[in-house]
Amino acid sequence: MKVISLILALAALLRAQPVHSPHAADQAAYGDAAPPALGKLAAPEEAILPLQFDKAALAGKVVFGYLPDWEYPTAKANLRYEYLTHVACFDFMVDPDGTIHSPGYWPWTDLINEAHGQGVRTIVTLVNFDRDHIRTILETPASRNKLYGDLIAEMNARSMDGVNVDFENLYDADKGAKLVGFLEELTDTIHAVFPEAEVSFAGPAVNWGDDWDLDGIAAACDYVFIMGYAFYGSWSSTTGPTAPFRGGSNNIFATVVEEYGSVTATAPEKLVLGVPYYGTKWECASDQPHAATVSGTYSSPRFRTARPLALEKGERWASDNYVPYVAYQEGGAWYQAWYDNDSSLYYKYGLADHYNLRGVGMWALGYDGTRDELWDALDRHVFALADDRRPELPEDYALGAYPNPFNAATQVYFRLPERSVVSLVVYNIVGKRIATLAEGEYAEGLHTVVFEPSDLSSGAYFARLTTRKGERTANLLLLK
Helix, strand or coil: CHHHHHHHHHHHHHHCCCCCCHHHHHHHHHHHHCCCCCCCCCCCCCCCCCCCCCHHHHHCCEEEEEEECCCHHHHCCCCCHHHCCEEEEEEEEECCCCCEECCCCCCCHHHHHHHHHCCCEEEEEEEECCHHHHHHHHHCHHHHHHHHHHHHHHHHHHCCCEEEEEECCCCHHHCCHHHHHHHHHHHHHHHHHCCCCEEEEEECCCCHHHCCCHHHHHHHCCEEEEECCCCCCCCCCECCCCCCCCCCCCCHHHHHHHHCHHHHHHCHHHEEEEEECECEEEEECCCCCCCEECCCCCECCEHHHHHHHHHHHCCEEECCCCEEEEEEEECCEEEEEECCCHHHHHHHHHHHHHCCCCEEEEECCCCCCCCCHHHHHHHHHHHHHHHHCCCECCCCCEEEEECCCECCCEEEEEEECCCEEEEEEEEECCCCEEEEEEEEEECCEEEEEEECCCCCCCEEEEEEEEECCEEEEEEEEECC
16 A cells, blocks of 8 residues: 555646746746837837738638747847747736736837738736745736736737737646636626637647646637647756657647647647747757756757757767757767747648647747748648649639640639639749739739749749639640
C-alpha cells in the first residue's frame, strides 16, 4: 500500500509542476524595448479600414499569429498576409481595476489597414501574468465593467475584430468556475456589441494539477489558442525541444488527444494549436540528445538565429520527439539548440488537420525575421490541406486564361454567378504559391486580371479560384 501511495503522490506532484510562460518571459526580456503608446484612443494617423472580407471563412482554416509590440517595427514589413487569418496585437496590459494599457508604438494603423485589406482579422490581446491582479479582476464587478468599457472603446476606435485573453499564472482555485464565468460574461458582452467579433483564450498545453476546467473554458468562448510549447526551458535538467511532438509523458500529441481530448472529440472547431517560432539552447554535457544541462546557461533562440546556426553546424533529428536540433563544441564546451522547422511542423500541422481543429497559430510573428521557411511550411502543410478538401465549383463559375500557352503575360479571367468573396492564386506544379492575382469581394459577372511572370521559367502552372462554395482550377503554360 505504501508503494501505491508513493506512486500516486509522485504522479500528483508531477501533474502539479509550475507553469512557465514564454509570453511572460519574452515580455520581461524585450517588452521594455517598445516605446510607450501614443495613448489609449489616440487619434490614428489615417482612417481605419474595416475588415474587407473574412479570409478565415474563405480559407476554411485559421492561422492565428501573436505579434508582440517589440517585434512590430521590423516584423510588419515581413508579414505575409496570404498565410495569415488573424494577427493578435500583443500586449494590452490590464490593471487590477480593469484599466487597459495599449502596446508600444500603438496605434498600429498601418498594420491594421494592411491586414484588413487582405481579409486578416486584428485582435486585441488582453494580458496579465500576476495572479493577485487576475483574482481581483475575476472577483470584482467594477473591475470587469471597467475592462469591458475600455475594450469596447478600443475595438470601436480601431475596428478591431476580436479579443484574446492571455491571463497566466492564476491561482489554482481561479482556474475553474471563476475563470469560466468571466469568459462567459466577456463573450456575451462583446457579442452583444460586435456580433461578428471573436473571443478566445490562451490555454495551457498541459493541465498541471488538473485545476483547469478546459472543457468549460472552451465552451465559454469562441475558441482556445493552445500554447503548445514550453515543455522544456530554463528549469530543465536535460536538453530537449520546447514543443516535442512525441516522447515523454507530456507532448503535443498528448495535449490534443488527452489534455483537450473531449473538446477535440466533440468540438474541434474550438481549438487552435499554437506552435513556437523560438527554440531552446543550453551548454550541456555532450552532443547526445537529452544531455544534462549546465545550470544558468539556458536561452531561447528565435527561429531567425536558430536556423542559420543549424545550417552552419549541421542539423540533427531527435527521433523520439520528431524535432531537429544542433549540437556543437565551442571553447571546449558542448552546446545544443532545439527548434522547429518544416519537418517538425509537418507533424504538428498534420495533427491539427487530422482532428479537424479550427486551425494553427504561432508565438510569435517576427521571430523568423526575413526568412521564408516558416511561411512555406504554412503554404504546404496548412493551406494546401484545406484546398484539397474543397468541393469543385459549379459550372457557372468559370475560370480560364487567354492567351494560353503564353509568353510574357496572359489575362486570367473568372466569371461569378453572384457577388462572392474570392481568392485567385497561381501555383507551380509542386503546389508552391507563386502569385495572388485577386482577393476580396467581387460583383457578379466577368473579371480579368493580368498575370505577368517576368521572373519565372518556362513550364506548367495552374490558377485556383476559391470561394466559400468551393474551388476551380485552370492550367497555365508559360513558354519563353
